[in-house]
Amino acid sequence: MTGMTRRRFLGGATAGTLAPLMAGCGPRATEPQMPVAYELGKPLPWVNWAGNQSCRPRERPGPENEDALREALRRATGTVRVVGAGHSFSALVPTDDTLIATDLLTGLAGHDREALVADVWAGTRLHDLGPLLADAGQALPNMPDIDYVALGGAIATSAHATGQRVGSLSAGGTAIALATPSGDLVECSAGRNSALFNAARTSLGALGVMTRIRLKNEASFELTEINRIERTEEVLEDLPNRLARHRHFELMPLVHSDLTVTVATDPARPGDADRGKDDPDAIHTLRRVFDAVAWMPGADRVYNFLLETVLGDDSFTRTGPSYTVFPHVRQVRFREMEYSVPIDAGPACLRDILKTIRDRRIPVCFPLEYRTVAADDIWLSMFEGRAATSISVHQFGDQDYRAYFAEIEPIFWKYDGRPHWGKLHTLDAPRLAALYPRHWKDFRDVREALDPTGKMLNPHLRTILGVPA
Ligand SMILES: Cc1cc2nc3c(=O)[nH]c(=O)nc-3n(C[C@H](O)[C@H](O)[C@H](O)COP(=O)(O)OP(=O)(O)OC[C@H]3O[C@@H](n4cnc5c(N)ncnc54)[C@H](O)[C@@H]3O)c2cc1C
Numbered sequence: 199m200t201g202m203t204r205r206r207f208l209g210g211a212t213a214g215t216l217a218p219l220m221a222g223c224g225p226r227a228t229e230p231q232m233p234v235a236y237e238l239g240k241p242l243p244w245v246n247w248a249g250n251q252s253c254r255p256r257e258r259p260g261p262e263n264e265d266a267l268r269e270a271l272r273r274a275t276g277t278v279r280v281v282g283a284g285h286s287f288s289a290l291v292p293t294d295d296t297l298i299a300t301d302l303l304t305g306l307a308g309h310d311r312e313a314l315v316a317d318v319w320a321g322t323r324l325h326d327l328g329p330l331l332a333d334a335g336q337a338l339p340n341m342p343d344i345d346y347v348a349l350g351g352a353i354a355t356s357a358h359a360t361g362q363r364v365g366s367l368s369a370g371g372t373a374i375a376l377a378t379p380s381g382d383l384v385e386c387s388a389g390r391n392s393a394l395f396n397a398a399r400t401s402l403g404a405l406g407v408m409t410r411i412r413l414k415n416e417a418s419f420e421l422t423e424i425n426r427i428e429r430t431e432e433v434l435e436d437l438p439n440r441l442a443r444h445r446h447f448e449l450m451p452l453v454h455s456d457l458t459v460t461v462a463t464d465p466a467r468p469g470d471a472d473r474g475k476d477d478p479d480a481i482h483t484l485r486r487v488f489d490a491v492a493w494m495p496g497a498d499r500v501y502n503f504l505l506e507t508v509l510g511d512d513s514f515t516r517t518g519p520s521y522t523v524f525p526h527v528r529q530v531r532f533r534e535m536e537y538s539v540p541i542d543a544g545p546a547c548l549r550d551i552l553k554t555i556r557d558r559r560i561p562v563c564f565p566l567e568y569r570t571v572a573a574d575d576i577w578l579s580m581f582e583g584r585a586a587t588s589i590s591v592h593q594f595g596d597q598d599y600r601a602y603f604a605e606i607e608p609i610f611w612k613y614d615g616r617p618h619w620g621k622l623h624t625l626d627a628p629r630l631a632a633l634y635p636r637h638w639k640d641f642r643d644v645r646e647a648l649d650p651t652g653k654m655l656n657p658h659l660r661t662i663l664g665v666p667a
Pocket of ligand 1: 248280283284290291320321341342347348351352356357401402403406407408528618620
């Protein structure tokens with residue numbers, strides 16, 4: 199441990215950076231960044247952020263306005279898909295026919311400073327949206343872990359963050375303009391084309407292309423985020439208090455140990471200041487330390503002992519405008535599976551997962567993520583009709599996640615979990631329909647009416663929506 203302070207260790211203790219503690223957990227120096235090679239004479243490959251989905255679309259229109267988009271939809275042949283920032287892990291995006299990019303549909307289309315609403319072009323990345331909204335005196339009530347995604351992709355997959363009283367990004371949408379598969383432009387809201395609105399707020403890109411989304415925001419605000427290392431069991435015992443006390447609260451349990459990172463985020467108070475700093479180099483020191491003990495029988499116990507000894511109760515704090523505090527930088531490529539279980543089932547489900555990883559000696563060290571989300575009324579939202587705890591498991595991008603995820607996925611099923619649409623899972627339409635008993639058929643009816651020939655459906659969408667080719 200020479201030269202490594204608690205703070206330096208803790209600085210590396212968020213998702214991904216603890217990896218090298220476990221033998222075989224660290225990314226290799228030669229991690230492939232591009233799973234499909236460019237081949238002369240063939241269409242340029244498209245690859246998602248995680249590197250686990252790819253395709254070679256013949257056509258890749260990037261319309262710069264709604265008219266161009268409608269024309270692209272009218273002309274498109276074969277299977278048509280739309281892409282935001284390509285940060286979904288599941289196979290929602292790939293098509294070898296027509297892939298429509300939304301990168302040129304960006305910025306604010308309008309805003310009302312008094313009413314705190316903004317019309318946002320669907321291709322706007324969240325990192326651009328923060329400052330744009332701030333200029334209009336507004337801020338998103340919540341933001342996902344990262345701000346690289348496009349608003350359209352986030353809304354289409356019901357992307358969320360954490361906060362018992364805060365909904366997903368989809369829940370913040372109050373009106374949507376949608377270019378349909380046949381190239382018409384339709385506006386919908388709770389009071390206008392309400393069935394379409396309920397379907398479009400989590401559409402998986404199966405209903406056409408959202409162009410503009412009206413968001414109900416909050417007045418600009420500042421946040422302070424406090425990261426701590428605590429005992430997982432003690433946090434779970436106190437969880438109802440933590441969830442009630444903090445505007446946003448989450449856990450990142452450190453598997454194969456009794457510890458967790460906790461992240462509590464609240465409105466900033468006068469005098470709040472950044473404290474502590476991330477040190478990317480700490481991870482290399484840690485990896486060397488672990489490798490030095492990995493050969494020992496009971497390496498797990500040594501690992502736990504080291505974490506407890508070195509981490510103690512240290513903490514670090516970030517403070518600033520909400521859109522700079524909500525998102526984090528993810529430097530490690532990974533694959534992810536996430537399910538949302540009813541909120542009260544969260545602790546039992548988490549304990550089950552931690553025990554399974556330990557008992558079955560699953561060789562994984564990537565921290566889990568445990569968040570809460572308010573209920574909404576969106577037909578295919580993971581939070582439809584119930585407040586939820588979302589629990590994620592991750593594996594490094596250069597490692598095979600399948601055996602690990604296959605061990606964990608049945609645990610989610612036991613707790614009535616609904617998979618995140620943008621993350622990895624193995625459910626098909628009959629299983630998914632059972633998880634959305636109220637509105638599965640309603641969504642299918644809207645989709646069928648808009649796209650009777652299944653122009654927007656790739657094989658993954660046909661499987662999860664139950665539409666044969
Ligand atoms: C590092 C990382 C961190 C993540 N953190 C979170 C997190 O904190 N919370 C969370 O919920 N998820 C998270 N995710 C998952 C992912 O971010 C979400 O699924 C996200 O919404 C994807 O956005 P995107 O713009 O990349 O969409 P894409 O992956 O490009 O597309 C996703 C879906 O949206 C559709 N779509 C895109 N644009 C439109 C449009 N204009 N109209 C209609 N449909 C459209 C696509 O067709 C596709 O079906 C994370 C992913 C990564 C890689």
